[in-house]
Amino acid sequence: KSASVGIDIHSEQPGPVLNKNIYGQFMEHLGRGIYEGVWVGEDSNIPNQDGFRLDVLKALKDLKVPLLRWPGGCFADEYHWRDGIGPREERPRTVNSNWGGVIEDNAFGTHEFFAFAELLGAETYVNGNLGTGSPREMVEWLHYMTSEADTTLVRERKKNGRDKPFKVDYFAVGNESWGCGGNMTPDYYADLYKHYSAFLKAPEDNLPKFIASGGTNDQTDWTQTLAEKIKPSWSLRMNAISHHYYTIPTNNWETKGSATDFPKEEWFSALQQTLLIEDYIVENTAILDEHDPEKKIGFYIDEWGTWYDVDKGTNPGFLYQQNSLRDAIIAGLNIHIFNRHAERVQMTNIAQMVNVLQAMILTDKEKMVLTPTYYAFQMHIPFQDATYLPISLSATPVYKQGDASIPAISASAAKALDGNTYISIVNTQLEGAIEVTLEQVKQARGKVLSSDIMDEHNTFEQPDNIQPSDYSANVKNGKAVILVPAKSLMVLNLGQL
Numbered sequence: 338k339s340a341s342v343g344i345d346i347h348s349e350q351p352g353p354v355l356n357k358n359i360y361g362q363f364m365e366h367l368g369r370g371i372y373e374g375v376w377v378g379e380d381s382n383i384p385n386q387d388g389f390r391l392d393v394l395k396a397l398k399d400l401k402v403p404l405l406r407w408p409g410g411c412f413a414d415e416y417h418w419r420d421g422i423g424p425r426e427e428r429p430r431t432v433n434s435n436w437g438g439v440i441e442d443n444a445f446g447t448h449e450f451f452a453f454a455e456l457l458g459a460e461t462y463v464n465g466n467l468g469t470g471s472p473r474e475m476v477e478w479l480h481y482m483t484s485e486a487d488t489t490l491v492r493e494r495k496k497n498g499r500d501k502p503f504k505v506d507y508f509a510v511g512n513e514s515w516g517c518g519g520n521m522t523p524d525y526y527a528d529l530y531k532h533y534s535a536f537l538k539a540p541e542d543n544l545p546k547f548i549a550s551g552g553t554n555d556q557t558d559w560t561q562t563l564a565e566k567i568k569p570s571w572s573l574r575m576n577a578i579s580h581h582y583y584t585i586p587t588n589n590w591e592t593k594g595s596a597t598d599f600p601k602e603e604w605f606s607a608l609q610q611t612l613l614i615e616d617y618i619v620e621n622t623a624i625l626d627e628h629d630p631e632k633k634i635g636f637y638i639d640e641w642g643t644w645y646d647v648d649k650g651t652n653p654g655f656l657y658q659q660n661s662l663r664d665a666i667i668a669g670l671n672i673h674i675f676n677r678h679a680e681r682v683q684m685t686n687i688a689q690m691v692n693v694l695q696a697m698i699l700t701d702k703e704k705m706v707l708t709p710t711y712y713a714f715q716m717h718i719p720f721q722d723a724t725y726l727p728i729s730l731s732a733t734p735v736y737k738q739g740d741a742s743i744p745a746i747s748a749s750a751a752k753a754l755d756g757n758t759y760i761s762i763v764n765t766q767l768e769g770a771i772e773v774t775l776e777q778v779k780q781a782r783g784k785v786l787s788s789d790i791m792d793e794h795n796t797f798e799q800p801d802n803i804q805p806s807d808y809s810a811n812v813k814n815g816k817a818v819i820l821v822p823a824k825s826l827m828v829l830n831l832g833q834l
């Protein structure tokens with residue numbers, strides 16, 4: 338017998354706006370994430386527009402990507418922006434020491450990044466180099482990108498083909514400064530942040546939001562130190578603190594688990610691991626609440642997603658992994674959590690957009706495939722800039738494995754910009770549909786993503802193994818009874834409530 342749950346949507350108690358950037362993406366110079374995945378160059382046989390492959394471009398346009406983070410990641414702290422401007426054939430060849438030690442020919446640089454973001458209509462998040470750069474290098478990059486003054490640097494930008502300044506929406510000072518970004522302590526980083534921040538200037542109408550690089554996993558000391566030591570002012574801007582959390586099914590970096598062909602236990606443990614992010618958000622935002630009760634400082638999860646053992650036979654430094662139904666379920670669960678904490682969590686960036694970790698898109702030369710995570714993001718487009726609506730559940734069925742349990746059902750609702758109310762529902766169980774009853778709705782129509790196979794995934798040979806299908810429930814006197822299949826994600830439009 339399937340469990341039954343009634344979900345009440347409290348339209349009368351609207352919460353914060355779900356910043357569209359909660360659905361942000363991350364593209365790093367890592368493996369085939371940018372080169373081949375996005376950028377093939379104008380001379381490629383792969384159809385492209387100004388060097389950007391057309392198939393990927395179209396798929397990302399369809400996804401309404403709100404925000405792009407670039408150039409890293411660990412790569413950011415070794416990136417010297419001047420290497421990536423000017424005639425491509427003259428750009429220096431460097432080594433990508435973080436990711437496979439491959440040659441970086443710098444074909445994709447500042448101008449290419451902004452051209453790509455503009456094609457997508459996405460906001461931009463540039464991650465500055467604190468690790469191996471200098472205040473001068475960072476200050477000059479920001480000036481090059483944002484200034485209209487008649488300086489030598491701006492003249493150089495114009496000579497490189499860009500008259501008007503680029504729009505930099507967000508700018509971060511370093512990345513994972515506790516690790517690949519320089520093995521720093523929170524105290525040391527906070528002092529450096531204050532130092533750099535004093536010089537990071539841009540015109541008022543093109544002033545990015547500044548992001549301090551924070552902690553990871555269950556750490557709270559980075560948030561604590563940054564919130565204590567940095568009191569934002571006109572010369573010390575800190576609009577947000579970032580945080581990273583990756584889902585590893587085995588919780589063991591040595592053998593993380595496989596992306597497909599995994600045991601049932603790892604379906605459960607992956608979901609269990611991913612749900613921990615809510616505790617980490619709660620613990621860190623509680624610290625912010627103490628120091629910043631007006632909630633001016635955001636808490637951005639600018640790297641999250643699944644991290645598995647790399648696909649067999651691929652370069653271990655390229656972090657290439659398949660993506661299955663489990664990833665879509667994980668995306669749904671994370672999205673629900675982010676929505677619940679949208680007051681502070683105004684941005685997140687899933688790692689990473691193409692060909693790296695929990696990707697939206699996989700490519701193999703001229704072939705492209707959309708992953709279940711792509712579809713999870715696509716189904717949530719109405720949630721971008723929607724107004725959060727609290728919900729309550731009449732029961733909280735659990736899904737058990739041994740002594741451990743996780744919620745069997747997870748949901749999130751919002752009133753979208755189109756005036757309709759949407760609900761997103763996940764059934765985490767491998768077996769057993771759950772009957773969900775919704776009252777006072779006008780309709781219940783949308784998409785469901787599911788399969789009988791727990792690791793169902795799309796391949797280059799069979800790109801349509803898993804796709805969302807249409808779903809529609811009868812509504813009688815405002816009541817809809819929805820049978821949410823095992824291991825599924827649903828997003829339904831409930832009409833104008």
Ligand code: AHR
Pocket residue numbers: 365409410411412512513640688689694
């Ligand atoms: O996303 C891959 C890497 O994970 C990033 O470069 C780094 O910031 C994190 O450790």
